Amino acid sequence: MKQRDLAAERPSERGFFVVEAVLACLVVMILASVAMPRAVALYREAVLEYETQCLLSDIRYMRELSRSTEPRPKALDWDHNGEKGRRAGLYFQRDGYVLIAGSHVFREHRYAAGIxxxxxxxxxxxxxxxxxxxxxxxxxxxxxxxLFVANQQSCGRRFILSAGGRCRVERGAP
Structure with a gap:
């Protein structure tokens, strides 16, 4: 008689385990749905900060190249309408920028997806x-x-390039 009682209890224990597993999965899914938007926002902010530092570094490099007193290759010199200078420029595009030095592309940078x-x-x-x-x-x-995240223009960096050659970066919308 005791064997039959034990056998009758086993199916209900199995059902209880299934209910526990479903509840555990629901809890994990709820926690993930709450944490996921924050994780994506942190990732976007990190990518935006990386792209900001890359662009700022290249702008500063160009400025120092123009201030340098070192002898420079003749290919970098140019004379346009009586104005002499160095033929180096940063051409901005929507998804990146190109640094031209002399007659060749010095560096071409493409922003990360979504920037x-x-x-x-x-x-x-x-x-x-x-x-x-x-x-x-x-x-x-x-x-x-x-520079901004494609779907969220409120999440961005403003590069203020002044006539004196200074570059200031601010957070926020345009």
Whole structure:
């Protein structure tokens, strides 16, 4: 008789285990659904900060190249309408930028997926004026450029490029 009672209890124990497993899965799914948006936001912020540092580094490199007193290759020199300088420019595109030094592409950088650029120097090709510095380090075309996450323009960085050759980065919307 005791054997039959034990056999009758086993199916209900199995059912109880299935209910526990389903409840555990539900708890994990609820916690994941709460944590996932925050994790994605942290990832986007990290990618945006990385792209900001890359662009800032290249802008500063260009400025120092123009201020350098080292002898430079003749290919970097240019004379346009009586204005002498170095032929180096940063051409902005919506999904990246190209650093031209002399007659060749020095560096081409594509932003990570979901990162975009906007501003007055933005072009699809090399049709607009590039970001260039004078021999004294002053900026020839001061402006404000904006780097942002594609679907969230409120999550971005504003690059304020002043005539004195300084570059300041601020967080926030355009």
């Amino acid at each position: 975009k650029m906007s501003g007055p120097l933005l072009s699809d090709g090399r049709t607009t004026k590039p970001l260039t510095f004078g021999d004294d380090g002053s900026l020839r075309n001061p402006c404000t450029m904006y």
